[in-house]
Amino acid sequence: MAIQILGMIWHREASEIIPATKTFDKNYIVKIAQAHEQAGFDRILCGYWSDQADGFLVTAYAAAHTSKIKFLLAHRPGFVSPTLAARKLATLDQLTDGRLALHVISGGSDIDQKKDGDFLNKQERYARSAEFIEVVQKTWYSQEPFSYEGDYYHIVDAYSEIKPLQTHLPIYFGGSSIEALQVAAKHVDIFALWGEPLAGAQEQVETLNQLAAQHERQLDYNISFRPIIADSESIAWEKAQEIYQLSKKQLENFGLQAARKKPQSTGGQRLLAAAGQGERLDTNLWTGITSLVQGSYNSTALVGTPEQVAESILQYYKLGIHGVLIRGFDPVQDAIDYGRELLPQIREKTEKYDQQQQLISA
Template sequence: MAIQILGMIWHREASEIISASSTFDKEFIKNIAQAHENSGFDRILVGYWSDQADGFLVTAHAAAHTSKINFLLAHRPGFVAPTLAARKLASLDHLTDGRLAVHIISGGSDVDQKKDGDFLNKQQRYERTNEFLDIVKQEWYSQTPFNYQGQYYQVENAFSELKPKQQHLPIYFGGSSDEALRVAAKHADVFALWGEPLAGAKEHLNKLNPLVHAEHRTLEYNISFRPIIAETEKLAWEKAQHIYQLSKQQLQQAGLQETRKKPQSVGGDRLLEAAKQGDVLDQNLWTGITSLVQGSYNSTALVGTPEQVAESIAAYYRLGIHSVLIRGFDPLQDAIEYGKELLPTIREKTNHIDQQIQKTS
């Protein structure tokens, strides 16, 4: 199967090394979406933050200025009723001409959840997510009214005349806790991992695959990295150190470095544990920014030439991870740069793996 390559967009130009110059920039949304489409990305993630722009609207604007690229909208259950969320997603799927998938995020931080008025603990959030997806899928696909009686949601005679434009709207899901894995096994089409070393990624697959088989389902995997590429390996590592210094300086200026605490999420814990093993793992997996931000998000980088980074991604493909999300520290320019050599090289190497498998099967 062909590898799926995802990018990420948001509503303004900002990153670890770029200070935000605005709170919302609709021209930037258009430009970065078009850059990803022109570079050959298959899909772009629109993230979720408790203090930033609404992802539904960002996605709709980006879709209006693109024609081919698919979208992955992050959504947190608990703030929109599942029947309404299902209709909103179905509506957006029609607006995007069937280019939508949804990434369900139960929420890894109590502090962040409380900003939007959610005071459930992590286990309760995953229980709620399970019920949320039960209802969403019935709202999408049921041809007759249905009832649902759960701990967190109850509906009577629920029915949506509006269905997604696609026959099946894909659900992405992430999380490393046991609760998360159970929900993923039941509901997800694609399970999203942060950029762990090869051994850690393989551990996830070995743990989740039996749960998926027990549900009589199949599951694809996605993994996220922050590639840092240059013409030579030496220049790439110099670039990585420059990014580290700029990121450290920006954190200090914003007064955020002292507020970084041990993450609540198991995924964040796993990234920090990996970082403790060394700054560079496997061939070129760099954990410098991971340590700096205390495992707060997908922050591990693959460093090297496009050939070296593509080879590292191909190693995960051999494990059975057939989708990768890559985003840079200079989001717009890196998306353009990745399209020149990195994306074609990734596809060349993974296609070669598929051909080898076909010859031996």
């Protein structure tokens, strides 16, 4: 199958190396969304933060200023009724002409969840996510009123006239704990991994494939990296060190100590454990920023020429991971550079691999 290449957008210019100067910038939403569309990305993620702009509205605004690129909207269950969330998502899918997918994130930090008034523990949050997905899908696809009785949601005679434009609206899901894997295996379409070394990613895929088989299901997979590319390998590694120093300086200048605390999420702990194995893993997986921020978010990078980075992504594709989310440290310019130099290489290598596999199986 053709690889799906995702990017990421947000509501203001900011990154590890670019200090935020605005709280909200609607022109930047247009700029970064259009940059990804022109670069040839398939889909862009709009993330979720407990203290930032609403992703539903950011996605709607970005969609109104693009025509082809698809969207992946992150949403945390627990703050909006699943029946209402389903109608909001169906409406947004209609507005975007069927370009929407949903990324359900249960929340990896008790502290962050409490900021929005959620005091469930991690295990309870994943159980709630499973019920949330069940109710959302019933709301989308039921042709008559339905009732639902769960531990977290009790619904009587729910029905929504508004449905997604798509016959099936894709659901992404992440999380590395056993609770997360069990929810993913039973309920979702695409499982999202952070950028682990090949051995760790293979372990995750094999475990999930076994769990999904118990439900007679098959999952697709997506993995995330922060590519650092340049015309030569040596220049790319020099660029990585510059990014490290700028990121370190910004952490020190702005006192972002929260990014240096040991992560509560299992995924973050796995990234941090990988970083403990070394700064350079596999061929060109770099964990410098991961160590700096203590694995608190997706922070591993693939470093090298576009051809070298594409070759590394191909190795994950061979594991059955047919989607990759790539975002840079200079978000707009990196998206432009990826479109010019990296995306064509990724597609060429994965298409060639698919052709070879077809010949073998013929």
